[in-house]
Amino acid sequence: MNRTAIITGAGSRRGIGQGIAHALAAQGWDIAVLDIDEASAKDVADAVAEEHGVKAIGAVCDVTDKAAVDSAVAVVESSLPEIGALVNNAGITSPVPFQEVSDEEWDRVFEVNVRGSYLMTKRVVDGMVSRRFGRIVNLSSVSAERGGGVFGGVAYSAAKAGLLGFSRALARELGPSGVTVNSVAPGLIDTDITAGKLDPERKAAMIADIPTRRAGQVSDVADVVAFLCRTESGYLTGVTYDINGGSHIH
Template sequence: MNAPRSSPEPASERGIGRATASWLAAEGWSVAVFDLDEAACQDLATRLQDEHDVPCLGIGVDIRDREAVRAAVDRVNGALPQLVGLVNNAGVSSPVPFLEVTEAEWQRVIDVNLNGTFHVTHAAAQIMAGHRLGRIVNVSSASAERGGGVYGRAAYSASKAALLGFARTLARELGPYGITANSVAPGSIDTDIMGGRLSDERKAVLLQELPVGRIGTVDDVAAVIAFLLGEHAGYLTGVTYDVNGGSHIA
């Protein structure tokens, strides 16, 4: 018998996922949104469809549940135009220092950030492979590259680092099927995953390491994701775009 799992939070109203869905719909994409909060993602899909005159679909699904994910992807495949792009954006953070991380906390983060990404990608990639065309974008984090950040600690950074390796492997394995796989690694973006709205004091601390002189916005990230999904990014695969204002310069 499986032990009960704690539930992750629904997506933020100020998050990268919502901004990306809006950006893509504005560019003419048909958009399917997955979220724990079915009513919220259905409302978003309806609004995007009305504003941009493109078919959209909102589905409530827990991406930790493999069978629920497969059913949701099948529904998208049957209701919308050809499945071409996938953005793996769902994620939870963890501010717990490594020496204080419990097994339950570690598993909570891995279940969503890594296992959930696997479930969705495995279902979607099989459809893309059948059409010999696809674009996959994993939303990682600067924490994965620099070893922790201003909020996320060991569990979060490890899960996001895994997404980078996963995308690179997908790039090699799925390239013969016409599928590209890339990542974006946002830095200091003003979203709720950083622990809520940024106060002036927190912004001042973050700005000390940002050469561009401002905190990033969700649209900064959404624009790069949209590019990687588009027709002009067909020769890019296995790459990571650092959307961090220069806070982490490799």
């Protein structure tokens, strides 16, 4: 394949981002793990390279900072083959009720979830267009579609909904250039975040309301993202894939 996939916010060993990195590496992609925690990014990259025999690097990147984005992508471009895929996974949650949310909290949620995806995409898209191939996948959330939830207050839901509009509009613009743009919207997924914020009783009640009667696994999301990055997925663009076990059907 000789192409590189960038995954942002992929430094957690139990997070969705690292699962995506492994799934893409299993398909032959070289991998760039970007995270605000440089040590964690390099740790995941080393694990990916060792398990799958691909090239993988970890680099520090604050996706809300344009200079940091430019620097991180420059490192990727100088170390790995051409960038063929970007997975905008970096994000933060905010369960704060609307009447209690501060202006600073609101801005920070949009900076990470929306501005970060914008800056990363803006930095790599010219190369994709010139090569007439690219796969961009944005991590949204079921909260964007159903309106809030356990982890998503108004700020988070609005930001993740903004990503859906961003993806659809960008898909229309970039389609003629061979670049696809899609979204995935996970529901309840077993990660360190959910483990730390859900007591067993609350989690059991949520699972009882899911038609598949289980929480999602990181692999449930990672496999869909890997599918969307395949060359053979070039006729899929502007689509949102719901990964929620049927908890939100529409």
